[in-house]
Amino acid sequence: MSGGRIVAGVLAPHPPHLVYAENPPQNEPRAECGWEMLRWGYERCRRSVLALEPDVFVVHSPHWKTTQGTHVLGVPHFSGLSVDPIFPNLFRYRYEIDVDVELAEAIHHAIEEDGLVAKVMRNPNFRVDYGTIASCHLMNPAWDVPIVGLSSSTAFYDFGDDVGHEEMISLGHATRRAIERSGRRAVVLSSCSLSHRHFTHESETPEDMSREHVYHHGQYLWDMRLLDHMRRGRTRQIADEMVDFTRQATAETKEGSLSWMLAAMDFPTGPAEVHAYGTVIGTGNAVVEWNLERAEVTR
Ligand SMILES: [Fe+2]
Numbered sequence: 001m002s003g004g005r006i007v008a009g010v011l012a013p014h015p016p017h018l019v020y021a022e023n024p025p026q027n028e029p030r031a032e033c034g035w036e037m038l039r040w041g042y043e044r045c046r047r048s049v050l051a052l053e054p055d056v057f058v059v060h061s062p063h064w065k066t067t068q069g070t071h072v073l074g075v076p077h078f079s080g081l082s083v084d085p086i087f088p089n090l091f092r093y094r095y096e097i098d099v100d101v102e103l104a105e106a107i108h109h110a111i112e113e114d115g116l117v118a119k120v121m122r123n124p125n126f127r128v129d130y131g132t133i134a135s136c137h138l139m140n141p142a143w144d145v146p147i148v149g150l151s152s153s154t155a156f157y158d159f160g161d162d163v164g165h166e167e168m169i170s171l172g173h174a175t176r177r178a179i180e181r182s183g184r185r186a187v188v189l190s191s192c193s194l195s196h197r198h199f200t201h202e203s204e205t206p207e208d209m210s211r212e213h214v215y216h217h218g219q220y221l222w223d224m225r226l227l228d229h230m231r232r233g234r235t236r237q238i239a240d241e242m243v244d245f246t247r248q249a250t251a252e253t254k255e256g257s258l259s260w261m262l263a264a265m266d267f268p269t270g271p272a273e274v275h276a277y278g279t280v281i282g283t284g285n286a287v288v289e290w291n292l293e294r295a296e297v298t299r
Contacts, residue, residue, distance in 0.1 A: 004182045007052045009265045010045060011230075011258065011288040012189040014061070014134035015280035016084045016091035018042065021207055024141055028092040034207030041276020041287040042138045048273075049187055050140065052293055056100045057139060057147045058107070058175060058264075059189040062255035063131035064151040067158075069117025070171055072104045073097075073132075073149035075124050084130045090206060095133050100146040103182050107148060110178035114170055117153075135191035150175070152255035161243040161254070168256030169239070172263025179264075190261035194226060195219035195249035195284035202281070215282035222249035223277070223284040230272040230288050235262050252283070265290055 019027055021034035064071070077098055084091035104120060111118035132149045150171070156164030179186045197219060203211040214220040222245055229238045238245075239262055246254045253259065268290050275287040 002181055002183060004179045004184045004186065006176060006179055006188055006265055007054060007185045007293050008049050009188045009190070009261050009290040009292070010049060010139065011261070011286055012135040012139055012191055013193045013285040013287070014063070014131040014191045015193070015283070015285060016087050016130060016134055017206065017280050019093065019134050019137055020090040024137065026094045029090055031207050034209060035212070035278060035280060038276045038278040038280070038285055038287060045275040045287050045289050046139055048289060048291060052185065052187070052291070054145055054187040055184040056103055056186050057136055057145055057189055058103070058150070058179070058186050059132050059135055059147055059191055060150045060152065060257040060260045061129055061131035061135070061191045062152050062252055062257055064129040064149065065154060065255070066151040067154050069119060070111055070153050071119045071121050071151040072108045073099050073128070073147070074101055074104045074108070074120035074122050075099060075126070076101055078124070078126065078128050080127055082128065082130050082133050091130060091134070093130070093133060095128060096143060097128060098143070098146040100148050100184070103178065103184055104148045106178040106182050107150070107175055110174040111171060114174045116167065116170060116174070131191045135189050139189060150260070152257065156254050156256060161246055164256055165242050165259045168259035169263040171256070172260040175260070175264045176266060188261050188264045190257040192252040192255065192257040193283045193285045194223045194251055194253070196252040197250045198281040198283045212279055213282070214279050214284065219249050219284055223286070227274055227277060227286055227288070231274060233269040233271050235267040235269070238262060239267065249284070265292065268292060
């Protein structure tokens with residue numbers, strides 16, 4: 001099969017707070033409200049992306065960390081209870097996840113073709129990480145589109161930020177090639193926040209928005225710089241500045257999700273749509289859509 005393509009990419013951060021505040025039936029804790037700008041941004045993004053009728057979401061998560069290369073979820077169905085280790089009071093989520101195993105295997109093959117270390121996760125009892133779950137839930141709460149989940153290798157930590165970044169660029173190229181061969185209409189999801197220094201104390205009512213604000217102005221300036229690049233189609237410049245950004249803003253891009261996604265999309269030059277920006281316990285989060293079908297129409 002061939003003729004597949006990436007129809008959209010989304011910067012799709014995974015704060016469990018956003019799932020908590022939506023009160024979906026899968027999540028045990030109940031919230032009054034909270035983080036509306038981000039949640040309503042996700043709703044707009046979701047409508048736009050699901051209208052493309054994707055066959056699959058391919059997600060790269062900072063919270064599935066593997067020490068030996070990139071792993072790919074490779075079991076047709078996962079179910080279980082995901083409890084956020086940092087916020088068990090907010091996220092105790094019963095998940096049922098369908099996986100596009102054929103595409104997962106194709107991505108695994110393409111990664112190995114490029115000389116990178118990769119492995120297919122075949123353990124049916126594997127507990128899927130909350131980063132993957134939260135991003136995919138927020139993009140598609142109906143879970144009626146299968147996913148492929150990619151782990152984040154520790155290349156950034158083991159070999160340095162710049163080496164990790166370059167490795168994720170290669171991973172993105174391999175992912176793109178596999179999708180093109182597969183015939184799938186895929187949406188790629190970068191499951192990460194931007195600036196990521198956060199408060200160490202939680203307010204008594206987690207959704208008390210009088211306590212929510214940027215951690216500090218420097219982080220905010222870095223986030224605005226990146227979002228400006230995105231809105232102007234400067235994805236190559238983002239890649240050039242990624243290592244500085246990650247260091248200076250203590251960004252969650254360290255695990256490579258955004259580097260991977262930009263490369264998978266082959267560094268689009270059309271403007272991305274920023275559906276929302278907001279903070280969660282002080283971290284900077286943006287919901288940003290690259291709608292590659294629409295970009296082609298208007299080019
Ligand atoms: Fe995270």
